[in-house]
Amino acid sequence: MPIYEYKCPPCQSEFEELLTLSDDVKKYADWHPCPSCGGRAERLRMSVTNFQFAGGVRGETGVHGQSGSHDLDYPTLDKAVGRSSDKKWTRINQEKETRSKIRKEAGTNALSKIDGKIVPTSPDVLKLRTAAAVDARKIREAATGRLKKPSS
Numbered sequence: 001m002p003i004y005e006y007k008c009p010p011c012q013s014e015f016e017e018l019l020t021l022s023d024d025v026k027k028y029a030d031w032h033p034c035p036s037c038g039g040r041a042e043r044l045r046m047s048v049t050n051f052q053f054a055g056g057v058r059g060e061t062g063v064h065g066q067s068g069s070h071d072l073d074y075p076t077l078d079k080a081v082g083r084s085s086d087k088k089w090t091r092i093n094q095e096k097e098t099r100s101k102i103r104k105e106a107g108t109n110a111l112s113k114i115d116g117k118i119v120p121t122s123p124d125v126l127k128l129r130t131a132a133a134v135d136a137r138k139i140r141e142a143a144t145g146r147l148k149k150p151s152s
Contacts, residue, residue, distance in 0.1 A: 003016050003017065003018050004016065004017055004032070004043050004045070005043070005045055006031075006032050006034075006041035006042060006043050007041060007042055008034035008036065008037060008039050008040075008041035008042075009039070009040075009041075009042065010034070010037055010039040011034060011036050011037040011039065013034060013035075013036045013037075013041075015034070015035060015036075015041070017032055030042070030043060031043060095118075098118060099111060099118055102118055102119070102120060103120075106120035108120050108121065110126050110129075112125065
């Protein structure tokens with residue numbers, strides 16, 4: 001099943017089409033309807049890669065050749081990974097800003113996440129966490145003290 005590259009002269013969009021039937025290959029031997037403007041896009045060549053990403057990039061518009069932009073519809077793996085990491089870093093930085101704002105408003109560094117919402121930790125919970133940390137440290141010190149070999 002060949003993949004052909006097309007370019008639409010009126011809107012300058014480039015796209016690829018997977019032609020599954022031999023009748024389609026004959027029907028679209030010279031041109032294919034442009035998904036952007038509906039014009040007659042000229043067939044350039046058979047695609048060198050001859051494969052497609054299933055489903056495109058998650059969360060992006062223009063999946064399956066509908067954006068009119070070849071880069072959006074059929075990204076290289078590097079571009080797809082780059083877009084994905086950009087979105088994740090944007091989300092991480094937004095959460096970091098939110099946490100900083102809440103810390104500044106509440107006057108505390110201790111935060112908790114309750115039902116997906118970031119809130120200042122209550123003083124009671126903070127006391128329990130501190131006590132648990134002290135107990136854990138004592139247990140760790142006692143355990144490591146027993147495991148140490150006596151020095152000669």
